[in-house]
Amino acid sequence: MTSHNQSYANDANPLDWMIETQDGDPLRALLALMERLRDPLRGCPWDKAQSFASIAPYTIEEAYEVMDAIQRGDMADLKAELGDLLFQVVFHAQIAREAGVFDFAEVAGALVAKMVRRHPHVFGDGALGAGESRAQTWESLKAQERAQKGAHSVLDDIPLALPALMRADKLTRRAARIGFDWPDTDAVLEKLEEEKQELAQARAEGDAAHVQEEYGDLLFVMANLGRKLGLDPEEALRQANAKFERRFRAIEAMAAAKGSAGQLPLAELEALWAAVKAAE
Secondary structure, three states: OOOOOOOOOOOOOHHHHHHHHOOOOHHHHHHHHHHHHOOOOOOOHHHHHOOHHHHHHHHHHHHHHHHHHHHHOOHHHHHHHHHHHHHHHHHHHHHHHHHOOOOHHHHHHHHHHHHHHOOHHHHOOOOOOOOOOHHHHHHHHHHHHHHHOOOOOOOOOOOOOOOHHHHHHHHHHHHHOOOOOOOOHHHHHHHHHHHHHHHHHHHHHOOHHHHHHHHHHHHHHHHHHHHHOOOOHHHHHHHHHHHHHHHHHHHHHHHHHHOOHHHOOHHHHHHHHHHHHHHO
């Protein structure tokens, strides 16, 4: 076996060296790799300079790249992106270990304990009752955990960093648990019309701050409408984005024969859009 003190800079495959030194365990090798990257003397200057806050945006980005790979059905890319996301977890855990607050083993242990606790119908004798859904049991257990943490509001622990539409959906789902909700979808549609009128009034007044406020209210109601329709607003908007991108790229391809899309008048672009839409 290669000595732990031997540099692997000249090895044919540094990964093989790393795994070998950790008794063939890739996870232990990953933890050792992260520790080496953060080593005060031999580590990477960039990795050593990072903090929870500085790498948080990368953590979010990697989660979205996992979702992108799933949506594209690219399993090879999904494997790679899951690895990148795991690296982010290990990165945070290493920073916490250095600060003496927790380590990766504690992260994994706490996760296992939480999942066992939230699945009494699997790991205990808490079989689901008649008419009780898995989601109801899950939410009930999460509510108990929030109460144990000293939560004072049903809205506590909804992350501020969530995408705004997703957070709007979660906020209103929580409020709906105590009955603060529109009675049906038609009521939300009526509220939508009301907000559209208020936005129009704000525009007429020429008050930019008021326009933004009313526009936000309109988006918030749209998130509620998605919830009432059983739709995920983030997923719906992602699909709309993908549809627009697909059609616009088709317009660009069709316009290339006449020069470029940027050289065509709006009327021609709209005609191309209609043609692409009809073709789909």
